[in-house]
Amino acid sequence: MAKIEFRHVSKRFGAVEVIPDMDLVIEDGEFAALLGPSGCGKSTSLFMLAGIYLPSGGELLFDGHLVNEVEARDRNVGIVFQSYALYPHMSVRDNILFPLRFKKTPRDEALARVKAAADLVRVTELLDRRPSELSGGQQQRVALARALVKKPQLLLLDEPLSNLDASLRLSMRTEIKSLHEQLGVTTVLVTHDQIEATTMADRIICMRAGRIEQVGTPDDLYLRPSSLFVAGFIGSPPINLVAGKAEGGTFTADGTRFPVVGASGEITVGLRPEHLRFGEAGFAGRITQIEPMGREILYVVETGMGAVRVLEQGSFVGHTIGEQVKVAFRPENSLVFETKRQKLIVGAHVRTPA
Amino acid sequence: MVTQAAPAMTMAPSEPEIDWDSLASRARLARRTRAVVLYAFLIAVSLPIILPYFWLVTIAFSARTGVAETAVLWRSMAVVVPVIVGFWLAAALARNRRQLWFGFAAVAAVAVVAFALLVGPDLHLGNFIFLWEPDFASVVRSRVGEVKGAVQFPNVWHAFGNSILIAGAQTAIVVTVASLAAYYLSRFQFPGRSSMLRSLLVLHAFPVLTLIVPMFLMLYWIGLLDTLFGVILVLVAFELPFAIFIMKGFFDAVPWDIEMSALTDGASRRQAFVSVVLPQVRNGILAVAVFTFIRGWEEYIFVFTFLIRNSNWTMSLYMYWVRDDVMGVDYGVVSAVGVFYLVPSLILYMAAQRYLMQMSVGGVKG
Ligand SMILES: Nc1ncnc2c1ncn2[C@@H]1O[C@H](COP(=O)(O)OP(=O)(O)OP(=O)(O)O)[C@@H](O)[C@H]1O
Ligand SMILES: [Mg+2]
Numbered sequence: 001m002a003k004i005e006f007r008h009v010s011k012r013f014g015a016v017e018v019i020p021d022m023d024l025v026i027e028d029g030e031f032a033a034l035l036g037p038s039g040c041g042k043s044t045s046l047f048m049l050a051g052i053y054l055p056s057g058g059e060l061l062f063d064g065h066l067v068n069e070v071e072a073r074d075r076n077v078g079i080v081f082q083s084y085a086l087y088p089h090m091s092v093r094d095n096i097l098f099p100l101r102f103k104k105t106p107r108d109e110a111l112a113r114v115k116a117a118a119d120l121v122r123v124t125e126l127l128d129r130r131p132s133e134l135s136g137g138q139q140q141r142v143a144l145a146r147a148l149v150k151k152p153q154l155l156l157l158d159e160p161l162s163n164l165d166a167s168l169r170l171s172m173r174t175e176i177k178s179l180h181e182q183l184g185v186t187t188v189l190v191t192h193d194q195i196e197a198t199t200m201a202d203r204i205i206c207m208r209a210g211r212i213e214q215v216g217t218p219d220d221l222y223l224r225p226s227s228l229f230v231a232g233f234i235g236s237p238p239i240n241l242v243a244g245k246a247e248g249g250t251f252t253a254d255g256t257r258f259p260v261v262g263a264s265g266e267i268t269v270g271l272r273p274e275h276l277r278f279g280e281a282g283f284a285g286r287i288t289q290i291e292p293m294g295r296e297i298l299y300v301v302e303t304g305m306g307a308v309r310v311l312e313q314g315s316f317v318g319h320t321i322g323e324q325v326k327v328a329f330r331p332e333n334s335l336v337f338e339t340k341r342q343k344l345i346v347g348a349h350v351r352t353p354a
Numbered sequence: 355m356v357t358q359a360a361p362a363m364t365m366a367p368s369e370p371e372i373d374w375d376s377l378a379s380r381a382r383l384a385r386r387t388r389a390v391v392l393y394a395f396l397i398a399v400s401l402p403i404i405l406p407y408f409w410l411v412t413i414a415f416s417a418r419t420g421v422a423e424t425a426v427l428w429r430s431m432a433v434v435v436p437v438i439v440g441f442w443l444a445a446a447l448a449r450n451r452r453q454l455w456f457g458f459a460a461v462a463a464v465a466v467v468a469f470a471l472l473v474g475p476d477l478h479l480g481n482f483i484f485l486w487e488p489d490f491a492s493v494v495r496s497r498v499g500e501v502k503g504a505v506q507f508p509n510v511w512h513a514f515g516n517s518i519l520i521a522g523a524q525t526a527i528v529v530t531v532a533s534l535a536a537y538y539l540s541r542f543q544f545p546g547r548s549s550m551l552r553s554l555l556v557l558h559a560f561p562v563l564t565l566i567v568p569m570f571l572m573l574y575w576i577g578l579l580d581t582l583f584g585v586i587l588v589l590v591a592f593e594l595p596f597a598i599f600i601m602k603g604f605f606d607a608v609p610w611d612i613e614m615s616a617l618t619d620g621a622s623r624r625q626a627f628v629s630v631v632l633p634q635v636r637n638g639i640l641a642v643a644v645f646t647f648i649r650g651w652e653e654y655i656f657v658f659t660f661l662i663r664n665s666n667w668t669m670s671l672y673m674y675w676v677r678d679d680v681m682g683v684d685y686g687v688v689s690a691v692g693v694f695y696l697v698p699s700l701i702l703y704m705a706a707q708r709y710l711m712q713m714s715v716g717g718v719k720g
């Protein structure tokens with residue numbers, strides 16, 4: 001097990017600077033998620049940890065030791081690739097055995113460890129098959145077994161669930177998480193799916209264009225997003241963002257006025273759909289779309305400030321398209337950002353208009 | 355919309371009844387005609403390809419010294435042409451797998467019987483005298499009363515060995531160098547990479563014959579003229595560019611991931627190449643190997659120019675001199691040498707057919 005540290009790590013591909021300056025600590029035994037949109041440098045960071053890419057600058061430390069120059073094969077890192085990267089010409093057994101081949105593990109012990117790893121991810125019956133004869137979920141488990149069999153000090157998962165169907169994704173989520181609890185190995189998960197990150201990780205590192213936007217627990221990112229980007233990225237359906245101007249305790253957006261405390265000037269207000277509800281008071285709008293989502297119903301409400309999404313609990317559709325409604329929220333659930341710097345203004349709130 | 359649909363509805367009953375049966379039989383007839391035309395075309399095209407080889411084999415096993423007789427050829431043709439037509443017909447008419455096999459078996463049985471009756475009595479192995487009699491030229495000539503002037507032939511097995519050596523060594527070198535070079539070209543960025551790739555193709559576009567004089571001078575100065583090694587080097591040089599190009603395609607198709615995965619699994623770059631990447635391009639290596647071997651096996655121009663001593667003769671030179679020396683006396687022996695020369699490439703092609711097919715695909719199979 002290891003504690004991971006990035007100190008001013010940068011990565012350039014030719015003239016393109018993919019990661020300008022990364023500072024990050026991942027504690028021993030932690031389950032961390034690198035979350036960000038496609039192309040933001042998540043895999044690149046992961047590959048630097050694995051030793052596949054050499055950092056262009058800065059220091060990478062495992063347990064306080066500089067590992068920049070340490071070769072991939074000496075790092076004892078288990079990695080599950082997005083494509084699983086199983087060796088197509090080998091049986092599942094040989095695939096899982098492969099990492100032990102280079103460790104000079106005695107044959108008996110190696111086979112026992114393969115068996116144990118296969119049992120752990122429940123692929124014991126598949127040991128004699130070829131990867132091409134496995135389903136996506138089974139391949140994913142085999143890749144996991146191969147990463148775990150060498151007892152890695154660090155487990156890296158590069159979008160391991162993105163090739164699975166929805167229900168399998170759900171069950172693998174729980175399985176990977178319980179596997180982590182069982183083994184306690186420091187784990188870094190890369191994903192662009194915020195639900196994956198929030199459900200599995202202890203801590204989320206939200207990235208944007210090679211920079212870390214915010215590091216925190218899932219709750220931190222949800223309740224106190226430090227920037228507009230994080231607020232927009234975390235939460236599903238996405239947060240409603242209303243830009244306008246605050247002056248003398250009143251926030252005005254396209255003619256709608258909200259009482260505001262703690263902020264003035266150009267601000268953007270974030271209201272999560274699940275924090276909005278229909279009521280007697282509030283800002284007015286007309287329902288234009290209804291999307292039942294099982295346990296919740298999503299309404300799209302056309303207001304003076306544009307379309308606003310409202311999420312109501314329960315499976316009962318109590319409203320109709322075209323209905324005039326008023327939308328309200330609790331002030332502590334509103335998030336206020338500086339429009340220009342895109343940063344959260346801590347302690348500022350807006351209130352439902354009377 | 356509604357107003358347009360109404361008249362169509364009212365017109366429907368007045369239309370004539372559709373005769374599904376006649377439509378079906380018309381389609382059936384058209385399909386049959388197409389098949390017949392197709393098969394006729396295939397027969398017409400395949401005959402000129404099959405016949406020369408067939409004649410070569412028939413002559414090799416039936417011609418006799420000093421006798422210019424073609425009757426047996428016509429008789430054998432009288433068997434072969436109907437047999438080919440029979441096979442195509444069986445294939446065209448069979449409605450399922452069993453009928454197909456039954457048809458093939460019937461045609462084959464008839465063919466064997468007819469062949470045994472019409473051609474069988476003329477068959478003999480005498481033309482393969484060169485296999486056990488190195489001085490066969492004198493023997494053959496003495497049969498027709500000529501006693502002098504025969505070329506001193508080396509043992510045919512010696513020429514056979516030389517050919518195997520040239521083709522084999524060339525194949526080993528080309529496959530090894532091409533794999534390594536192609537892997538590097540496929541995986542690493544370095545200055546001049548794209549121009550190198552382009553030049554690989556350009557090199558292949560030159561007619562190699564144009565270089566024969568400079569090559570001769572070069573070999574002469576290096577001191578490799580009239581050595582097998584010299585020829586092997588020349589052949590390797592000419593075969594390499596295309597082999598590298600083909601192999602690069604195969605390496606390009608191997609995903610990066612499995613290589614990176616091998617590296618993190620504790621393999622060195624070399625171990626990853628050998629244990630993970632190479633097995634993915636196995637088919638490519640086999641295809642390149644087979645083509646290179648056959649190219650070396652049939653090589654004629656370079657061996658003719660660069661090899662002089664008859665102990666360095668390859669099969670193609672042997673064939674050339676046999677034709678030069680005994681053709682007028684005994685074309686049966688010439689054909690027999692041809693058959694002997696043909697057999698190894700034939701066996702190789704048939705054994706490797708499955709892999710050669712993949713060359714055009716150039717993909718990785720799981
Ligand atoms: N080998 C490379 N050469 C040049 N540019 C690269 C290379 N690898 C990645 N990049 C660039 O670096 C950026 C980040 O890539 P990376 O693969 O880390 O993204 P990612 O966050 O993993 O995205 P995704 O979610 O799509 O996998 C991308 O813009 C990509 O084009
Ligand atoms: Mg990625």
